[in-house]
Amino acid sequence: MPTDKPVTVKGRPAARLAAVQALYQLEQEPAAPQKVVQEFINHRFQGTGEERYFINPDKTLFHDIVIGVMERLSDLDAMISATLSEGWRLERLESVVRAILRAAVFELSRDTSVPAPVVINEYIEITKAFCANSEVGFVNASLDALAKLLRTGDLQE
Numbered sequence: 507m508p509t510d511k512p513v514t515v516k517g518r519p520a521a522r523l524a525a526v527q528a529l530y531q532l533e534q535e536p537a538a539p540q541k542v543v544q545e546f547i548n549h550r551f552q553g554t555g556e557e558r559y560f561i562n563p564d565k566t567l568f569h570d571i572v573i574g575v576m577e578r579l580s581d582l583d584a585m586i587s588a589t590l591s592e593g594w595r596l597e598r599l600e601s602v603v604r605a606i607l608r609a610a611v612f613e614l615s616r617d618t619s620v621p622a623p624v625v626i627n628e629y630i631e632i633t634k635a636f637c638a639n640s641e642v643g644f645v646n647a648s649l650d651a652l653a654k655l656l657r658t659g660d661l662q663e
Contacts, residue, residue: 520563522609522628523635524550525571529605532576539576543569575612582608585615589651602636603645610649614656622653 515523528542546568551560575582586607587596596604610629614622626649633645 516561518564520560521568526605528572575608589648622657
């Protein structure tokens with residue numbers, strides 16, 4: 507049931523959601539990634555009351571995802587492109603979908619302490635907040651395929 511009440515996100519999920527938003531912002535309005543990270547920490551993470559959507563976000567995770575994605579953008583895009591159907595290019599995907607996939611693949615490729623199903627589930631929830639059902643299914647299938655490549659022992663066939 508839809509509600510007008512703002513949704514709040516806490517901890518690591520808040521960091522992931524904010525990272526996707528920051529990556530989207532960086533694609534729309536290129537800037538120094540560190541500047542965007544600092545803007546989020548100083549302004550978007552400090553809201554109070556009705557303005558506060560991120561509660562105690564994991565700032566280290568947020569920073570690591572945004573900076574890490576931007577540093578490894580070409581490698582991450584190549585991994586994502588490898589899972590696309592023939593004739594599809596990364597540029598055809600919606601900007602928010604690219605941001606979600608980049609953040610998720612970055613996490614899957616670098617941090618094995620968080621199980622792949624947890625990472626995938628968190629990014630699927632983010633996808634549901636921004637996209638239609640068809641895109642949710644696409645992101646789920648893409649992340650599942652990438653996780654099988656990146657985390658061979660983490661997922662069951």
